[in-house]
Amino acid sequence: MSLTGRILLGMGAGLVLGALIKWFGQSQLLAPGFMQFIDTYFVEGLFLLIGKIFVASLKLLVVPLVFVSLVCGAGALGDSSKLGRVGIKTIGLYLLTTATAIVIALFVANLVNPGMGVNMAEGAVFVAKESPPLINVLINIFPSNPVKAMAEGNMLQVIVFAILLGVAIARSGEAGTRVAQFFVDMNEVIMKLVTMLMSFAPYGVFCLMAQLFAHQGIGVIGDLAWYFFTVIAVLLLHGFGTYAILIKVLGGLNPIPFYRKMRATMMFAFSTASSNATIPVTLKTVESRLGVKNSIASFTVPLGATINMDGTAIMQGVATVFIAQAYNIDIGLSGYLMVIVTATLASIGTAGVPGVGLITLAMVLQQVGLPVEGIALIIGVDRLLDMVRTAVNVTGDATVSCLVAGSEGQLDRDIFEDPAAGELLEQRS
Numbered sequence: 001m002s003l004t005g006r007i008l009l010g011m012g013a014g015l016v017l018g019a020l021i022k023w024f025g026q027s028q029l030l031a032p033g034f035m036q037f038i039d040t041y042f043v044e045g046l047f048l049l050i051g052k053i054f055v056a057s058l059k060l061l062v063v064p065l066v067f068v069s070l071v072c073g074a075g076a077l078g079d080s081s082k083l084g085r086v087g088i089k090t091i092g093l094y095l096l097t098t099a100t101a102i103v104i105a106l107f108v109a110n111l112v113n114p115g116m117g118v119n120m121a122e123g124a125v126f127v128a129k130e131s132p133p134l135i136n137v138l139i140n141i142f143p144s145n146p147v148k149a150m151a152e153g154n155m156l157q158v159i160v161f162a163i164l165l166g167v168a169i170a171r172s173g174e175a176g177t178r179v180a181q182f183f184v185d186m187n188e189v190i191m192k193l194v195t196m197l198m199s200f201a202p203y204g205v206f207c208l209m210a211q212l213f214a215h216q217g218i219g220v221i222g223d224l225a226w227y228f229f230t231v232i233a234v235l236l237l238h239g240f241g242t243y244a245i246l247i248k249v250l251g252g253l254n255p256i257p258f259y260r261k262m263r264a265t266m267m268f269a270f271s272t273a274s275s276n277a278t279i280p281v282t283l284k285t286v287e288s289r290l291g292v293k294n295s296i297a298s299f300t301v302p303l304g305a306t307i308n309m310d311g312t313a314i315m316q317g318v319a320t321v322f323i324a325q326a327y328n329i330d331i332g333l334s335g336y337l338m339v340i341v342t343a344t345l346a347s348i349g350t351a352g353v354p355g356v357g358l359i360t361l362a363m364v365l366q367q368v369g370l371p372v373e374g375i376a377l378i379i380g381v382d383r384l385l386d387m388v389r390t391a392v393n394v395t396g397d398a399t400v401s402c403l404v405a406g407s408e409g410q411l412d413r414d415i416f417e418d419p420a421a422g423e424l425l426e427q428r429s
Contacts, residue, residue, distance in 0.1 A: 003198060004264040010206035011267060018213025026217070039214075047211040054204025057197055058268075058277040063150045065190050065280050066302040067162045071183045073298030074166020075176070083163065083299075086404060090300050093400045094308045099344045100242055101310040105234045105317025106336050114226035114318065115325025155276065155306045163299075187294070194280045205271040216383065228381050231318045232388060235311055239392040243399040251406045257417055261289040262398055269394040273387045275305040282394050289422035290398065291415030292405040300404055304397030311389020311396075312357045315382075316343045316364050323365065323374035335368040342367045357386070 001009070021043060025035050077083055141156045143149040149157035169176040169183075244255040265285045269278045279302060286297045320339050324331055331339075342364050362372050405411035415421040 003201065004267070006202040007205050007264055007267045007271075010202035010204075011209050011271060014206040014209025015213050018210040018215075019218050021210070021214040022217035025214075043211055043214045047207040047214070049207075050204060051207040051211055054200060054208065055272055055274070055277055057200070057204075058272065058280060059153075059274075061190065061194060061197065061280040062155075062276055063153060063158060065194070065283065066155065066298075067150065067158055068183055068186050068190055069283060069294060069298035070159060070162035070302065071166045071169065072180070072187050073295040074163045075169040075180045075183070076293075076295040077166075077170075082408075083167065086296065086299060086408060089404050089407060090303060090400060091307075093403060094304060094396075095344060097242065097246070097310050097396055097400070098308070098313045099340060101234075101238050102313040102317040102340050102343050104238055104242070105231075105314040106321065106339065108234050108237070109230055109318045109321035112226065112230045113321075113325060114230045115322040153276070155302060159299075159302055159306070191284060194284050198281065201268065205267065208271045212383070224378065224381050227318065227322045227378060228385065230322075231315055231385050234314045234318060235385075235388050235392050238310060238314060239395050243395055246399055246403060251403045253402065253406070253413070253416060257419060258290065258398070258402065260419065261285060261422070262395055265394055265398070266391040269391040270387045273383070273390045275308075275390055275393050275397070278390070278394050279305050282397055285422070286398050286401045289415070290402055291412035291421065292401050293410040293412070296405040296408060296410045297401050300401040301397050304400060305394070308393055308396050308400070309357070309360075311392040312360065313343050314392070315357065315385060315389055316361045319361055319375075319378055320364060320368070320370065323370050323377065326377060327371060327374060329370060331368045331370065338368050339364055357382075 021038060024030050025039070074083060077086070140154075141160060143154070143157035143161050146157070146161040149161065169180050172179070240259070244259075247253045247255045247258055262285060265278065265281050268281045269275065272278055275282075282305070283297055283301045286292045286301055287294055292300075317339065320331075320336075343360060361375060365372050365374065402411060402416070406413075
């Protein structure tokens with residue numbers, strides 16, 4: 001069975017097992033002592049242990065992979081004007097897809113009206129984290145201590161340092177050539193480490209899903225069904241509609257091979273609910289299966305995992321409409337325009353801040369005069385939605401990578417169209 005098939009099997013089995021544990025726990029059909037045993041030694045024991053180790057192992061690779069790969073990519077591009085052009089295209093496309101995502105979300109949410117008839121929960125409390133000033137965010141992009149940035153996992157600072165080092169290597173003649181070869185060899189070793197880790201993925205995904213649904217259960221969806229399924233519908237529409245159109249129209253590529261090759265990566269993102277943790281898998285897929293050269297992928301993928309938040313923008317759009325309707329507040333056309341602008345800019349402005357989805361939603365609500373406490377209404381299903389929107393986010397990262405690479409002549413179209421490209425590597429995993 002292919003890696004994709006094994007991951008899908010692990011995901012489905014974990015979901016079913018977790019939901020059954022939750023159901024038996026609530027129904028009291030089994031002895032309380034037995035359920036306590038299951039919860040202690042499996043849900044909070046074995047499943048938690050393996051799931052945490054799996055996510056930690058993914059995160060282990062993020063900083064060295066991004067740093068080494070980006071040094072190689074920046075060194076290969078060499079010319080600073082090329083780097084600048086690639087950067088402008090990448091950021092421009094990420095902003096475009098984010099703005100499109102939130103426009104679609106607001107349009108669909110106003111058609112469905114998910115907040116109509118919702119009895120606003122009295123006493124609901126949500127304390128939003130304070131968002132940093134924009135000027136501080138911009139200053140903090142540039143590292144004063146690159147080692148500290150790597151230790152803290154500050155990806156924007158790591159990206160900036162890696163680009164500067166790569167450009168310096170490209171301009172250092174013979175000495176730069178020797179150093180560049182070291183990073184190329186190091187990149188091969190780290191990618192092999194990614195391949196080794198991927199063989200563990202089905203078991204990690206199984207444990208993550210089992211533990212999540214043993215806690216959440218599927219019943220939590222029922223209380224916020226209209227909101228939940230509206231967000232899911234828009235995420236699917238954007239993930240399989242907007243990106244497909246961009247790939248076809250702007251890239252001149254067939255979207256079917258793209259989605260077929262992205263399946264395993266999307267499952268990784270779904271199970272971990274972390275774009276950063278999925279960077280090693282996304283980068284490997286974009287390069288070996290979609291044919292994007294390392295000089296482009298090493299820049300677009302880490303940057304996208306940091307600032308591209310299409311899925312989060314969709315959640316913010318639907319949540320804004322839901323909360324406005326739940327509190328019977330009409331924010332009008334100007335309010336919705338403000339939501340589009342604020343959420344789009346916030347995707348860049350609050351990059352790298354923990355809990356960024358709820359922080360940016362709090363910013364949006366404050367900007368249009370809606371009560372921030374309304375976030376408490378949707379927190380119950382946010383963990384499940386976070387998994388889907390992370391899958392959409394990494395799909396967006398790969399889409400922009402292909403578009404930028406194609407425009408720069410850095411996309412191997414034969415690899416992109418070849419259904420077997422990179423498949424042997426996946427089978428060995």
